[in-house]
Amino acid sequence: MDLLFFIKDLPTLAFRKYEGLIMQQTQSRSSNLIDFQTNPSLYRHWCVEYSNDVATVLMDVDEKGGLFDGYDLKLNSYDLGVDIELADIIQRMRFEQPQIKTVILKSAKDKVFCAGANIQMLAGASHAHKVNFCKFTNETRNAMENAETESNQKYVAAIKGACAGGGFELALACNHIMLVDDGSSTVALPEVPLLAVLPGTGGLTRLTDKRQVRRDLCDVFCAMEEGVRGARARDWRLVDEIVGNSKFDEVVAERAAGFASKLVKPAHVGISLTPLQKTIVEDGSVNYSTLTVEVDRAGGTATLVINGPNTAPPASMEDFVKAGSDSYMLRLARELDDAILHLRLNEREAGLLLFRSQGDPAAFLEHEEQLHKNSGHWLANEVLVYWKRILKRVDVTSRSMAALIEHGSCFAGLLAELLFSVDRTYMMEGEFEGDNRHIATIILSSSNLGTMPMANGLSRIATRFLGEPETLAAVEASVGTPLDADASRNHGLVTFAYDDVDWEDEVRMFIEERASFSPDAMTGMEANLRFAGPETMETRIFGRLTAWQNWIFQRPNAAGEEGALQRYGTGMRGKYNMERV
Numbered sequence: 001m002d003l004l005f006f007i008k009d010l011p012t013l014a015f016r017k018y019e020g021l022i023m024q025q026t027q028s029r030s031s032n033l034i035d036f037q038t039n040p041s042l043y044r045h046w047c048v049e050y051s052n053d054v055a056t057v058l059m060d061v062d063e064k065g066g067l068f069d070g071y072d073l074k075l076n077s078y079d080l081g082v083d084i085e086l087a088d089i090i091q092r093m094r095f096e097q098p099q100i101k102t103v104i105l106k107s108a109k110d111k112v113f114c115a116g117a118n119i120q121m122l123a124g125a126s127h128a129h130k131v132n133f134c135k136f137t138n139e140t141r142n143a144m145e146n147a148e149t150e151s152n153q154k155y156v157a158a159i160k161g162a163c164a165g166g167g168f169e170l171a172l173a174c175n176h177i178m179l180v181d182d183g184s185s186t187v188a189l190p191e192v193p194l195l196a197v198l199p200g201t202g203g204l205t206r207l208t209d210k211r212q213v214r215r216d217l218c219d220v221f222c223a224m225e226e227g228v229r230g231a232r233a234r235d236w237r238l239v240d241e242i243v244g245n246s247k248f249d250e251v252v253a254e255r256a257a258g259f260a261s262k263l264v265k266p267a268h269v270g271i272s273l274t275p276l277q278k279t280i281v282e283d284g285s286v287n288y289s290t291l292t293v294e295v296d297r298a299g300g301t302a303t304l305v306i307n308g309p310n311t312a313p314p315a316s317m318e319d320f321v322k323a324g325s326d327s328y329m330l331r332l333a334r335e336l337d338d339a340i341l342h343l344r345l346n347e348r349e350a351g352l353l354l355f356r357s358q359g360d361p362a363a364f365l366e367h368e369e370q371l372h373k374n375s376g377h378w379l380a381n382e383v384l385v386y387w388k389r390i391l392k393r394v395d396v397t398s399r400s401m402a403a404l405i406e407h408g409s410c411f412a413g414l415l416a417e418l419l420f421s422v423d424r425t426y427m428m429e430g431e432f433e434g435d436n437r438h439i440a441t442i443i444l445s446s447s448n449l450g451t452m453p454m455a456n457g458l459s460r461i462a463t464r465f466l467g468e469p470e471t472l473a474a475v476e477a478s479v480g481t482p483l484d485a486d487a488s489r490n491h492g493l494v495t496f497a498y499d500d501v502d503w504e505d506e507v508r509m510f511i512e513e514r515a516s517f518s519p520d521a522m523t524g525m526e527a528n529l530r531f532a533g534p535e536t537m538e539t540r541i542f543g544r545l546t547a548w549q550n551w552i553f554q555r556p557n558a559a560g561e562e563g564a565l566q567r568y569g570t571g572m573r574g575k576y577n578m579e580r581v
Helices: 003-008 021-026 080-095 119-124 127-151 166-172 191-195 203-210 215-222 230-235 245-262 317-326 328-346 361-373 378-395 415-420 460-464 469-477 485-490 503-516 519-530 537-552
Strands: 046-051 054-059 102-107 112-114 154-159 162-164 176-181 186-188 241-244 278-280 286-288 291-296 301-307 352-358 400-405 424-428 496-498
Touching: 046 080, 054 080, 054 245, 080 127, 080 378, 102 112, 102 245, 112 166, 127 154, 127 166, 127 328, 127 378, 127 537, 154 166, 154 245, 162 166, 166 186, 166 203, 176 230, 176 245, 203 215, 203 537, 230 241, 241 245, 286 328, 291 328, 301 328, 317 328, 317 378, 328 361, 328 378, 352 415, 352 503, 361 378, 378 415, 400 415, 400 503, 400 519, 415 460, 424 485, 424 503, 460 469, 485 496, 496 503, 519 537
Parallel strands: 054 102, 102 154, 112 162, 154 176, 162 186, 176 241, 301 352, 352 400, 400 424, 424 496
Antiparallel strands: 046 054, 278 286, 286 291, 291 301
C-alpha cells in the first residue's frame, strides 16, 4: 500500500462549514487562548520511553485531539497542539533527562510514520495562524537539529510506512534517517502537486543544503505525489540507510546504541521544569514572576518589562541545580519565551513590541557570569543555549520591535542582546527631573561577542557593524564598561538618545507613526533589514522559504475557493490561474 493511498484516504471535509473557524478561535481573548505550556501528564499525541541513555519518542496522534474543532488528526497528521507537545518533549529532554544521548523518533501507528500537517486544519485556518504555525514548527525542528552540537543528543528517525510532507520534514530535522525496505514505505514532499503550497518547515532547504541532494533529483522528488521508497531513497540521499523489515527494529536499536557510545556525556540527574507563574489579565496583559507584558490593544502595542534579579546568584552550581527552574536565569528565559509565543498567536494586532527593563545591571551580570564561568556544567550549558534559542525566536518574530533604555534599566549582557535584536533603540540622556533611578547605561559582556549567534552565524553586534570594523573593535573593547547615552551613541549602540525635554514626545511620535503603517509592509521591510551578512541554511529557511510560503498561502491557487487546499479530499483538483508572477 503506497503513500498516495494514505494521502487520498483522508476524509472529505465540508470546508465551508468551518471557514474562518480557526481564525475566530485564535482571535478569542477568553478561554480559547492558545497555551504553549504543557507537561507529560497532559500529552495526547506522544509517548516517551527512556532506557539508560536512549529515549524513544513515539508519535501516536489522537485523531480527536485537535487544537480546534472541525477536523480529525488522522494518520499521525499534526496541528499546532501536536507540535506544542513535541517542543515540550525536546525541552524536557534537555533539562529533565540530561543523560539522554540518542533519541529515536518513530510512529506508534501501523503503516504510517506521519502524514504531515493536517490539511483540513490548514484549509480552515486564517492566514496568520498558518504562518505562525509553520514558524513555530520550524523553530521546533531547529531545536531537534541543534541538539547534537548543543547538548550531545542525536536524533534518529526510524520510518515505517508512509512519511509525507511535514512528516518527512520532521525526519529531515533528525541527524540520521532510517527507512524500512518493505516495498511500500515511502518518503515524500507532495505539497506542490497536491496542495499548491511548499513544504513549510524547511524541507526544500534541508534537501539541498543539509543532505546535498542534486537539484534535478530534488525537482523530480518534489513533483511526485507517490513518493520514493527503498534503494532509490537511499541513493538519492533522501535517507541515510534502508533496512529490511525483519531486522528493522533490531538495527534501529543497534544504531541508537552505537551513536550513544560515541557521544561523551557524563550522566546527570536532571531538574524538574515546574509550571510557570503566569496570570493573564482581562485587558490582555500578562504577569509573570520576572516580567510583565502590558498590552495596549487600542494602540496596537505590547510592552515587555523585564525585572532584574532581587537576590544574589546561587553560591555554587550545586545550589544552582537545587534551585532548578526557580533559578532566576532559567525562570526569566522560560517566561520570556512563553511571552513571545503568547503575543505571536494570541495578540496578533499588537504590531509593535517595546522592550523595557528595570533593575541593577551589576546584579544581572553576576547571575549571567555564573553561567559563563561554569559553561562546562551541563545545566549552565543548557541555560545558555536556551537563551540562544530564545533570542533567535525574537529575531524572527514578525512584529516591529523597539527598546526603551530608561533610567533604572538593566540592559546588560544577555539582556543587552535584545537591544541588537530590535529595529530601533531609544535611550534616556542625562538626569530627568524627579527621577531618582540610576542613569541609563548599557553594559556588554561575553554574551555579546559571539556566544549568542544569530541565524547567520554572526553575533548581533558583528551583524550590526558589518561595514564598520573599527566601530566593532571599539565596541568589543568596551566590554564590562557602563556606557551612558553619550558613549552608547558614539559607539553606535542606540538609534536615538533624548533628554527629559524631548523623551516623551519623541517616543510617542515613533509609536504613533509605526502604528499607522501597513503591517504587511512592515513585516517585509523588517525581515529584509534584520538579517544582513552571510546566508546559512537557517536564514534560508526563515527568510527565503518562509517568505515564499507566506505569499503562497494567500494566493487563490492555494487558498482560494477553488484552490488546492480547499478542494483537497473532494476528488477535484485546484483550479489555477496559470500566470507566472
